[in-house]
Amino acid sequence: EVHLVESGGGLVQPGGSLRLSCAASGFTFSMYSMNWVRQTPGKGLQWVSYIFRSSSTIHYADSVKGRFTISRDNDKNALYLQMDSLRPEDTAVYYCAREGIGSSYYMDVWGKGTTVTVSS
């Protein structure tokens, strides 16, 4: 069965850093592009970052560009999000989501999310 499990969330002060991880299982991780998507409490979904299956192409939302870094380790079936210079507005549930096979432009599998709280 296909699974994505996020970890690494927690409480951090403004200006601090966190590293999120997403462990993938049940599919050939290296064949799929991946995304991070976040959701502020009571609000909608916001796409954060995308990484191509070989890491050759990476995209960021303007709101996190220059502060967040997405990466992956295909040998470990893992996706990461390094978050630096965190702000209160980064408080959200962060989901990792798999893109459909090929350059498909949709997300077909989602994890349960990990909560990041940025507060003093």
Place this chain on the structure above:
Amino acid sequence: SYELTQPPSVSVSPGQTAIITCSGDNLGERYVSWCQQKPGQSPVLVIYRDTERPSDIPARFSGSNSGNTATLAITGAQTMDEADYYCQAWDSDTAYVFGTGTRVTVL
């Protein structure tokens, strides 16, 4: 930046058809997908590539996309379909874009 707009809420009686719209410039030229999110749960894909349905999604869910508007229809809506629904598209400048979300109430 590219934007997708949805109505905040849609209400429908059980057994009736719920229609959720998603509007964006020349949206019909892009592939649109839809996901369902129930309270406290992760999103679930219900429609992709405008009209395709994952194998585990009931046939009462259908999609279309033309001009500036994509539509998700729930034909014969059930109380279990109460959820937030988000459209999503890809933009070459913005990458992934989500719609503003629509809360569907079945009562």
